[in-house]
Amino acid sequence: MTQPPRRRTTQPGPGERAARTIALRAARTLAASIRTECDAIDAATDDPTIRAAVARIRDALDKPPA
Numbered sequence: 001m002t003q004p005p006r007r008r009t010t011q012p013g014p015g016e017r018a019a020r021t022i023a024l025r026a027a028r029t030l031a032a033s034i035r036t037e038c039d040a041i042d043a044a045t046d047d048p049t050i051r052a053a054v055a056r057i058r059d060a061l062d063k064p065p066a
Contacts, residue, residue: 031061034057034061035058035061038054038057038058041054042054
């Protein structure tokens with residue numbers, strides 16, 4: 001007779017925690033780079049359409065992940 005599948009523990013293992021930490025750091029670094037580019041684009045243009053698009057990007061970066 002086969003054994004039932006093992007249930008997942010409620011606590012993540014050390015490898016999973018490390019992977020989440022690495023992913024979170026990478027996401028924060030990417031968001032910071034995008035914000036820097038938004039600042040450069042915003043400073044370089046007077047076009048209200050482009051500025052509105054940059055503002056939407058910044059708003060999306062400031063929202064918590066879904």
